[in-house]
Amino acid sequence: MTAAKKKERNRQRLVDATLQALAQYGYADASISKIIEIADLSRGMVHLHFENKNALLAAAAKQASEEYYAGFEDWLKDTPADPQARLDAIVDYDLSPNVLNEKNICTWYELRGAARTSPTIGQFTGTRDAQLENIYAEIFGVMTADPDLIQDAVYGTISLSEGIWIDFMLNPSDFDHAAAKRVIFKFLCGLFPKLQG
Amino acid sequence: MTAAKKKERNRQRLVDATLQALAQYGYADASISKIIEIADLSRGMVHLHFENKNALLAAAAKQASEEYYAGFEDWLKDTPADPQARLDAIVDYDLSPNVLNEKNICTWYELRGAARTSPTIGQFTGTRDAQLENIYAEIFGVMTADPDLIQDAVYGTISLSEGIWIDFMLNPSDFDHAAAKRVIFKFLCGLFPKLQG
DNA sequence: GTCAAATATGGACAATTGTCCATATTGGAG
DNA sequence: CTCCAATATGGACAATTGTCCATATTTGAC
Numbered sequence: 001m002t003a004a005k006k007k008e009r010n011r012q013r014l015v016d017a018t019l020q021a022l023a024q025y026g027y028a029d030a031s032i033s034k035i036i037e038i039a040d041l042s043r044g045m046v047h048l049h050f051e052n053k054n055a056l057l058a059a060a061a062k063q064a065s066e067e068y069y070a071g072f073e074d075w076l077k078d079t080p081a082d083p084q085a086r087l088d089a090i091v092d093y094d095l096s097p098n099v100l101n102e103k104n105i106c107t108w109y110e111l112r113g114a115a116r117t118s119p120t121i122g123q124f125t126g127t128r129d130a131q132l133e134n135i136y137a138e139i140f141g142v143m144t145a146d147p148d149l150i151q152d153a154v155y156g157t158i159s160l161s162e163g164i165w166i167d168f169m170l171n172p173s174d175f176d177h178a179a180a181k182r183v184i185f186k187f188l189c190g191l192f193p194k195l196q197g
Numbered sequence: 198m199t200a201a202k203k204k205e206r207n208r209q210r211l212v213d214a215t216l217q218a219l220a221q222y223g224y225a226d227a228s229i230s231k232i233i234e235i236a237d238l239s240r241g242m243v244h245l246h247f248e249n250k251n252a253l254l255a256a257a258a259k260q261a262s263e264e265y266y267a268g269f270e271d272w273l274k275d276t277p278a279d280p281q282a283r284l285d286a287i288v289d290y291d292l293s294p295n296v297l298n299e300k301n302i303c304t305w306y307e308l309r310g311a312a313r314t315s316p317t318i319g320q321f322t323g324t325r326d327a328q329l330e331n332i333y334a335e336i337f338g339v340m341t342a343d344p345d346l347i348q349d350a351v352y353g354t355i356s357l358s359e360g361i362w363i364d365f366m367l368n369p370s371d372f373d374h375a376a377a378k379r380v381i382f383k384f385l386c387g388l389f390p391k392l393q394g
Numbered sequence: 395g396t397c398a399a400a401t402a403t404g405g406a407c408a409a410t411t412g413t414c415c416a417t418a419t420t421g422g423a424g
Numbered sequence: 425c426t427c428c429a430a431t432a433t434g435g436a437c438a439a440t441t442g443t444c445c446a447t448a449t450t451t452g453a454c
Binding site: 200201203204207238239240241242245 | 430431432433434435
């Protein structure tokens with residue numbers, strides 16, 4: 001393996017270890033000591049690859065955000081263009097183990113909390129949120145010309161998903177996939193009676 | 198002022214300062230140094246009133262939880278018993294500045310994150326959640342006999358409120374009260390067509 | 395094989411953390 | 425007023441934090 005590849009691999013290990021530490025210990029206790037222990041690398045590596053700890057956290061936030069969309073596009077690539085099918089697929093994706101697993105959800109919760117005091121991290125949590133809004137807005141735009149309805153649908157669907165993720169985080173073992181999907185579609189059907197629930 | 202009263206007042210200042218520090222700096226940076234600076238008390242006071250820092254955080258979580266319900270009962274005390282009026286009042290309460298203000302929402306977010314690794318804190322965030330479920334379940338129980346519908350309504354309403362609170366936290370200046378209330382009632386009307394909304 | 399550059403190691407460092415305690419101040423019963 | 429217990433102060437303490445650097449190892453061009 002070339003030197004550049006080895007270096008890149010270690011950088012990646014640091015980012016992955018950071019995400020795991022966030023999920024496992026929370027933002028407050030995701031220290032560099034814990035991160036390098038998970039990554040099985042030495043202390044100096046953080047400084048070699050990143051300006052400081054906050055830059056490492058930002059890189060982790062960036063990756064978490066990008067992973068969501070990479071999986072998203074892959075999940076939807078064979079989905080028909082009609083709104084019903086696409087909504088169904090998106091909701092399934094958001095409730096699939098790709099997205100809805102303890103590590104992902106907890107990490108995201110911690111990063112969002114950190115975003116409040118760290119603009120560098122907020123940049124990445126914010127863009128993920130904005131992208132998701134656009135995706136929903138596009139689909140709902142096919143179903144209605146009423147901009148207020150589109151806005152309500154986007155806002156409601158995202159908020160509802162957000163709340164469901166938090167419920168999952170607080171009580172992963174009790175989580176009821178079917179109920180979650182059913183509730184989201186009950187909301188959507190209330191707004192768009194044409195949809196099948 | 199008696200000695201006991203002065204002591205109790207200082208204990209209260211510690212708890213209040215803790216909640217403020219959580220909102221202002223986040224759980225990770227809400228150190229004892231910051232807390233006593235906000236409370237304008239000396240370092241040893243934490244140990245006099247609480248076994249350790251975690252007990253102080255737990256007391257803060259307890260108070261935050263209880264304040265929610267104290268305000269809740271006060272807000273609803275003159276509300277008619279019919280479901281429509283009560284739901285309207287509850288949603289208004291959850292969107293009122295009593296509940297939906299930056300300090301409250303940020304504090305709650307931080308405490309919930311901390312609850313994940315601290316059972317002592319989780320105890321209080323958990324009971325608040327459970328109480329809220331009961332309140333909603335009781336109201337929906339008046340509107341339908343279908344237990345599945347009740348469960349979906351409770352789950353959806355709480356998740357949606359939760360998501361809306363997070364949206365507020367992430368973007369308090371852009372928050373649209375009217376839209377939030379409208380979306381919640383669109384959800385409820387989808388489930389219970391009899392509702393006006 | 396040689397050697398300079400790139401990469402990695404792990405300890406040093408000041409700053410800050412939560413805990414604890416010796417001391418000072420205050421309150422109120424006698 | 426006296427004096428002891430209750431309350432409050434602020435510094436000491438080891439542990440841990442994030443940062444930085446001297447040293448070691450590895451890489452790959454020559």
